[in-house]
Amino acid sequence: xxxxxxxxxxxxxxxxxxxxxxxxxxxxxxxxxxxxxxxxxxxxxxxxxxxxxxxxxxxxxxxxxxxxxxxxxxxxxxxxxxxxxxxxxxxxxxxxxxxxxxxxxxxxxxxxxxxxxxxxxxxxxxxxxxxxxxxxxxxxxxxxxxxxxxxxxxxxxxxxxxxxxxxxxxxxxxxxxxxxxxxxxxxxxxxxxxxxxxxxxxxxxxxxxxxxxxxxxxxxxxxxxxxxxxxxxxxxxxxxxxxxxxxxxxxxxxxxxxxx
Amino acid sequence: xxxxxxxxxxxxxxxxxxxxxxxxxxxxxxxxxxxxxxxxxxxxxxxxxxxxxxxxxxxxxxxxxxxxxxxxxxxxxxxxxxxxxxxxxxxxxxxxxxxxxxxxxxxxxxxxxxxxxxxxxxxxxxxxxxxxxxxxxxxxxxxxxxxxxxxxxxxxxxxxxxxxxxxxxxxxxxxxxxxxxxxxxxxxxxxxxxxxxxxxxxxxxxxxxxxxxxxxxxxxxxxxxxxxxxxxxxxxxxxxxxxxxxxxxxxxxxxxxxxxxxxxxxxxxxxxxxxxxxxxxxxxxxxxxxxxx
Numbered sequence: 001x002x003x004x005x006x007x008x009x010x011x012x013x014x015x016x017x018x019x020x021x022x023x024x025x026x027x028x029x030x031x032x033x034x035x036x037x038x039x040x041x042x043x044x045x046x047x048x049x050x051x052x053x054x055x056x057x058x059x060x061x062x063x064x065x066x067x068x069x070x071x072x073x074x075x076x077x078x079x080x081x082x083x084x085x086x087x088x089x090x091x092x093x094x095x096x097x098x099x100x101x102x103x104x105x106x107x108x109x110x111x112x113x114x115x116x117x118x119x120x121x122x123x124x125x126x127x128x129x130x131x132x133x134x135x136x137x138x139x140x141x142x143x144x145x146x147x148x149x150x151x152x153x154x155x156x157x158x159x160x161x162x163x164x165x166x167x168x169x170x171x172x173x174x175x176x177x178x179x180x181x182x183x184x185x186x187x188x189x190x191x192x193x194x195x196x197x198x199x200x201x202x203x204x205x206x207x208x209x210x211x212x213x214x215x216x217x218x219x220x221x222x223x224x225x226x227x228x229x230x231x232x233x234x235x236x237x238x239x240x241x242x243x244x245x246x247x248x249x250x251x252x253x254x255x256x257x258x259x260x
Numbered sequence: 261x262x263x264x265x266x267x268x269x270x271x272x273x274x275x276x277x278x279x280x281x282x283x284x285x286x287x288x289x290x291x292x293x294x295x296x297x298x299x300x301x302x303x304x305x306x307x308x309x310x311x312x313x314x315x316x317x318x319x320x321x322x323x324x325x326x327x328x329x330x331x332x333x334x335x336x337x338x339x340x341x342x343x344x345x346x347x348x349x350x351x352x353x354x355x356x357x358x359x360x361x362x363x364x365x366x367x368x369x370x371x372x373x374x375x376x377x378x379x380x381x382x383x384x385x386x387x388x389x390x391x392x393x394x395x396x397x398x399x400x401x402x403x404x405x406x407x408x409x410x411x412x413x414x415x416x417x418x419x420x421x422x423x424x425x426x427x428x429x430x431x432x433x434x435x436x437x438x439x440x441x442x443x444x445x446x447x448x449x450x451x452x453x454x455x456x457x458x459x460x461x462x463x464x465x466x467x468x469x470x471x472x473x474x475x476x477x478x479x480x481x482x483x484x485x486x487x488x489x490x491x492x493x494x495x496x497x498x499x500x501x502x503x504x505x506x507x508x509x510x511x512x513x514x515x516x517x518x519x520x521x522x523x524x525x526x527x528x529x530x531x532x533x534x535x536x537x538x539x540x541x542x543x544x545x546x547x548x549x550x551x552x553x
Contacts, residue, residue, distance in 0.1 A: 081466070110468035121463055134460075138469035140264050186468065 031095040032056045033190050033221045034080060039089035041075050041245075049075035051245040052089070057223065059189075062216045064232045065225040066256060067242035073225040076242070077194050080223075081113055082106050094189060111139060114183030114191045114220075118198035120175045122167040122182075128174075129154070129163040132182045139186070153181040157211060173204035180211060184220075191215055193224040197231070205231065229256035264473065272480035275453045283485060286442075286449040290489030290538070291496070293435075293442045294531045298497055300431040301530060305523050307424045314417055319388060320397050321411040323381040326354075328406035333382075336404060340386055343400070345393035350385040354378050381408060439538060446485060446542025450478050454550050461550075471551055478547045479540055486539025490532045497527065 034057045041050040050072045057063055065073050078084045079091050082098045091098045093109060101109060122131050129150055136146045154160045157177040167175050176196055183191065193212060197205035209231050216222045226232060232239060233255040241249040241258075249258060276283045324333075333351060340349045352360075357380040362372060372379075386397060398410045454461070464474050501524070 104470070107465075107468040107470045110466065113468075115466055121459070121466070123460060123463065134463070135467035137263075137267060138464045138467065138473045140267075140470075140473065142263055182467065 031092075032058045033061075033094060034223075035090075035092045036076075036079075036086075037090045037092075039079065039086045039091055041072075041079060041084065042087045048245050050079075050086075053242075053245070053247055054089075055240060055247060055250070057221060059221055060216070060219055062213070062222045062235075062237045063224070064235075064237055064239045064256075065223060065242065066227070066232060066239055067248075069227075071242040072245040073242055074194065075245075077115075077192055077223075077225060080190075080192060081110060081115060107139070111186045112189050114180075114186065114188035116176065116179045116183050116193050116196050118195040120167070120179045120199075122175055122178055124167050127164050127166055128159055128170070128178045128181075131167070131178055132185055135182045135185050149185055150181075153184045156184060156214075157181045171204070172200050173207055176200065176208055177211065180208075180215075184215065188220060191220045191222045193222065193226075195225055195227065197226065197228050202230070209235070232256035264476075267473070268476040268480050271477035272484055275457070275477060275481045276484055279449070279453055279456060282449050282452055283481075286445050286485050287489045287492070289442050289445050290485060290535055291492045293438045293538075294489055294493035294535055295496065296438055297435060297534060298493065298527050298531055300427075300435060301527050302523065303427060304424070304431065307420070307427060311417070311420050311424065314413070314420065320384075320386040320394060320401065320413070322384045322386070322401045323408045323411070324383060324406050325408045326381065328382065332404075332406040336384065336406065339400075340384065340397075343397065345389055345396055346386055347389050348387045352383045352385060354380055354382045357382065439534075443538055443542050443545075446482055446539055447546045449485070450482050450543040450546035451550070453481060454478060454547060475544075475547045475551060479543045482539035482541075482543025482546075483536050484539070486535035486537065487532070489539075490535030493531050493535070494528050497524075497531075 034055075036053050036055045039050055039053040040048065042048045053072075053076070065076065067073055075084070079086055079098070080093065082091075082101065085099055094112065096109070098109070123134065126134065132150045132153060133146050136149060141149070151160070151163075154163055157180050159174060159177050159181060162170060162174060167178065170178065176199075180196075191212070196212070197208050200208065205228060212222055212224060213235075236253045236255070238252045239249065239254040239256070240247060337349055337351060340346050355378070358372065358378050361380060384401075388394060388397065394413065398412075401407045401410050461474055
């Protein structure tokens with residue numbers, strides 16, 4: 001497989017899958033995977049969800065996004081997947097300004113981002129395999145390439161044996177792992193987890209965190225919004241704290257709560 | 261591309277049956293509308309071909325007095341034949357008129373036999389080069405003492421045109437109202453289908469499905485309602501074709517039979533195009549408002 005084949009629809013250069021296993025391999029132009037500069041988001045009711053947020057996340061980073069409910073974590077994530085546009089400031093993904101993105105190119109950007117939520121968002125009448133395959137089907141992947149890709153990510157998340165079960169037959173942890181497999185199947189550069197352990201008990205939460213760490217080791221940048229203090233404090237990763245729409249702290253190797 | 265079409269068709273099919281009651285209700289209304297459309301088309305075609313026939317056969321019929329003598333007849337015949345507007349002149353005697361009447365109405369032939377005298381007038385049937393020359397010939401005939409009356413075909417033609425205009429206007433208005441109703445029903449059916457799939461659509465957007473992948477299954481679903489409605493309508497038309505043809509040839513005495521096959525083909529094509537068109541437009545409108553959020 002050639003390493004410089006542009007995706008026929010987007011014109012974006014997709015990196016070959018092999019590159020995923022080299023965490024040190026940064027994007028060709030050396031730009032951060034995501035960067036926000038002076039981002040403000042004000043809703044039509046006049047409420048500001050984000051105020052002058054500046055943030056830069058380099059390739060391969062693992063970032064915890066913490067803060068009380070309503071601090072703006074979900075708004076930040078909605079801006080990153082271009083579900084909404086910033087009122088002021090710039091949101092850049094892999095060097096591309098999301099505000100200047102053609103509407104037609106939005107789907108291509110979303111394929112570069114894998115995202116999971118607290119509520120999993122699985123389709124109840126589809127098996128684990130079909131839930132994961134759905135992400136490829138709806139993006140026009142040829143049938144012959146779907147099955148191998150699905151099998152690969154199901155092995156990564158450790159669900160190969162449960163492939164034919166439906167979400168209702170799975171535990172919460174297994175459902176979240178199905179959602180993670182689906183988010184991984186497009187080989188994203190950025191993995192966003194919005195409260196991924198919010199519905200899970202502590203032991204299962206740790207399994208999910210281990211999985212996210214492995215994904216990060218594979219070279220994927222991970223951004224995880226969470227309230228799980230125990231996990232954040234134990235892992236000593238980069239912590240970005242939001243409060244009332246502002247970044248109140250951005251520390252590397254930090255705990256859930258401020259330690260100074 | 262092939263994967264896209266196969267995917268969209270499969271989802272459209274699933275979508276149609278997922279909410280089968282609503283889909284079938286939409287199909288049924290579609291059938292009703294298309295039946296109405298075909299009825300209007302057939303009626304309109306029939307009226308038009310009758311009009312064409314009447315106009316092509318423009319001839320002046322002049323009824324003679326019973327007192328007209330054979331010298332009157334000879335005189336009139338030669339005069340008419342001399343006129344440049346006239347292509348042919350035929351004299352129908354009282355006896356011939358009676359014979360024709362008995363042939364056309366065999367049921368009342370006995371009744372006519374019981375009459376003391378032949379009540380039918382003799383007449384001239386005069387064919388014209390151009391229907392516009394009618395006035396000249398009619399004026400000449402009305403000035404002749406032997407002529408009792410001149411049949412006014414022009415009046416018949418203009419009455420028919422008036423009828424056709426009324427049928428067309430009323431038909432088009434009714435069709436538009438019904439078509440809008442059907443469109444509304446399709447929009448709602450597809451909107452329900454979209455809402456039923458809102459979870460899937462949300463996931464599709466998150467994993468980076470393009471709008472086409474989200475939109476086309478629903479458009480195919482609408483087209484499918486239209487196609488099914490059109491096929492059922494055409495099937496019904498084929499079933500009632502024979503009784504309908506009898507009815508029509510009874511109603512429009514002169515409708516040329518050989519035209520009906522072509523009429524049928526045209527009606528089938530129009531029904532298909534209308535059905536699929538309304539289905540596609542309805543679902544496009546429905547999905548567009550949902551996707552443009």
